[in-house]
Amino acid sequence: MAYNFSKDFFWGAATSATQSEGTIAGDNKGENIWDYASKNYNHRFFEGVTTEHTSRFYQEMEADLDRMAALSFNSFRTSISWSRLIPEGTGEVNPEAVDFYTRMLDGLNQRGIKPFINLYHFDMPMKLQEIGGFENREVIEAYRAYAKICFDLFHEKVAYWFTFNEPMIPAEAGYLHDRHYPYVVDFKRAAQVLHHIILAHCEAVKVFRQGTYQGKIGIIMDVIPVYPRSQHPADLKAAEMADLFYTRSLNEAILKGRYPQELKAILTRYNQMPRVEEQDLALIAETTIDLLGINYYRPRRVKAKESLPNPEGVFSPEWFYDDYEMPGRRMNTSRGIEIYPHGLYDIAKKIQLEYGNIDWFVSENGIGIQGEETFIEGGQVQDNYRIAFLKEHLIELHQAMMEGSNCLGYHMWTFVDCWSWQNAFKNRYGFYRLDLETGEKTMKKSGLWFKEVIQKNGFSNEF
Numbered sequence: 001m002a003y004n005f006s007k008d009f010f011w012g013a014a015t016s017a018t019q020s021e022g023t024i025a026g027d028n029k030g031e032n033i034w035d036y037a038s039k040n041y042n043h044r045f046f047e048g049v050t051t052e053h054t055s056r057f058y059q060e061m062e063a064d065l066d067r068m069a070a071l072s073f074n075s076f077r078t079s080i081s082w083s084r085l086i087p088e089g090t091g092e093v094n095p096e097a098v099d100f101y102t103r104m105l106d107g108l109n110q111r112g113i114k115p116f117i118n119l120y121h122f123d124m125p126m127k128l129q130e131i132g133g134f135e136n137r138e139v140i141e142a143y144r145a146y147a148k149i150c151f152d153l154f155h156e157k158v159a160y161w162f163t164f165n166e167p168m169i170p171a172e173a174g175y176l177h178d179r180h181y182p183y184v185v186d187f188k189r190a191a192q193v194l195h196h197i198i199l200a201h202c203e204a205v206k207v208f209r210q211g212t213y214q215g216k217i218g219i220i221m222d223v224i225p226v227y228p229r230s231q232h233p234a235d236l237k238a239a240e241m242a243d244l245f246y247t248r249s250l251n252e253a254i255l256k257g258r259y260p261q262e263l264k265a266i267l268t269r270y271n272q273m274p275r276v277e278e279q280d281l282a283l284i285a286e287t288t289i290d291l292l293g294i295n296y297y298r299p300r301r302v303k304a305k306e307s308l309p310n311p312e313g314v315f316s317p318e319w320f321y322d323d324y325e326m327p328g329r330r331m332n333t334s335r336g337i338e339i340y341p342h343g344l345y346d347i348a349k350k351i352q353l354e355y356g357n358i359d360w361f362v363s364e365n366g367i368g369i370q371g372e373e374t375f376i377e378g379g380q381v382q383d384n385y386r387i388a389f390l391k392e393h394l395i396e397l398h399q400a401m402m403e404g405s406n407c408l409g410y411h412m413w414t415f416v417d418c419w420s421w422q423n424a425f426k427n428r429y430g431f432y433r434l435d436l437e438t439g440e441k442t443m444k445k446s447g448l449w450f451k452e453v454i455q456k457n458g459f460s461n462e463f
């Protein structure tokens with residue numbers, strides 16, 4: 001069977017500034033929370049690798065753009081580092097950063113690779129974190145000003161802008177689940193951060209629409225489709241709650257212009273409502289996006305709780321469901337997550353049926369593998385598992401598109417193996433392998449496969 005995609009389908013990969021750029025002396029980059037945390041909480045990062053030493057995109061940008069061209073990408077997403085562009089978060093703009101991003105955008109455009117530019121990928125400037133980061137309402141204004149500076153500087157070179165990558169994560173991982181700096185564990189504060197991030201998104205969209213900028217603006221979200229263990233009402237209720245907290249809370253605000261009513265009722269009942277001002281809801285209601293990016297890695301399987309939560313413990317969505325380990329589930333053991341390609345089809349259908357069939361694309365999908373060097377043969381990583389993973393997901397996507405889903409593209413995570421939040425270089429995701437000792441970047445077998453897919457605009461199951 002052949003799987004063909006439209007002529008102008010976006011093919012490429014995604015990365016982020018903090019995960020790929022690295023730093024060099026004299027680049028005048030300001031510190032962000034990852035620079036700070038990977039130094040000051042170094043034990044929390046795999047093998048203690050800090051953000052200085054990522055995949056050196058800052059130094060090797062031109063060569064990396066050639067590597068993208070060698071894969072035939074027609075699009076590529078990265079982010080602008082707020083603390084590189086504006087070292088203190090507000091105020092002075094760093095001319096070295098303007099020069100770097102100008103060269104990067106020109107280099108992409110010259111190679112026929114459309115830049116997809118994201119403004120925020122988890123990387124709060126440290127100076128703004130010191131006044132509370134997104135927990136502090138003033139930081140919304142700082143972000144709005146930063147977004148406007150980016151639009152003013154680069155609007156002629158960028159057709160696709162994104163306000164945030166996975167807005168739920170800085171709130172959930174930074175303020176509830178102890179994974180990201182500032183390592184706060186407090187639901188109400190997490191909810192406040194999320195609400196402020198949503199407002200910051202709305203402010204950036206507003207300033208974009210007020211300008212005379214070309215192009216489209218959207219947001220990138222991680223959607224984890226929820227599946228109940230069974231059709232028992234208690235399992236169904238558990239699934240409903242997981243979906244309400246982790247998906248609908250955000251998706252409905254962004255895509256339907258309002259928070260789900262049920263959420264307010266629950267948060268009020270448990271005294272967890274963040275501060276929401278009258279005008280906030282009006283702003284959320286009037287904000288619309290042009291393009292939605294969806295990051296898909298795994299499903300969330302849940303069941304009814306087996307024991308009551310500690311009533312004096314920290315309130316959390318996990319008070320209403322337990323994770324469910326389905327017998328026979330296929331695991332990516334390096335990352336500890338289930339592989340479930342059909343989830344991508346389910347997401348596509350949801351966007352089609354419940355969210356007005358908005359234009360969207362797969363903005364991240366990928367498989368991180370530990371110890372990939374053991375798959376090197378003849379100097380190349382023989383990552384047949386990644387080719388299989390790609391194929392399976394593309395087949396599901398193709399099916400949804402045949403049924404009318406407006407999916408415009410597919411970006412793999414990631415281009416060159418890059419540094420990760422917590423896991424640093426433990427799990428490798430790239431089309432190119434990065435040798436940490438020599439710095440060498442070599443194309444993996446999946447890179448060659450993907451290049452052929454792009455060139456043929458599809459693939460057949462046999463190949």
Ligand code: BGP
Pocket residue numbers: 016019165166222295335364368413419420421423427
């Ligand atoms: C996404 C993030 C990326 C990237 C990816 C892989 O959620 O947007 O920045 O890191 O996940 O996950 P991880 O690096 O945790 O393995």
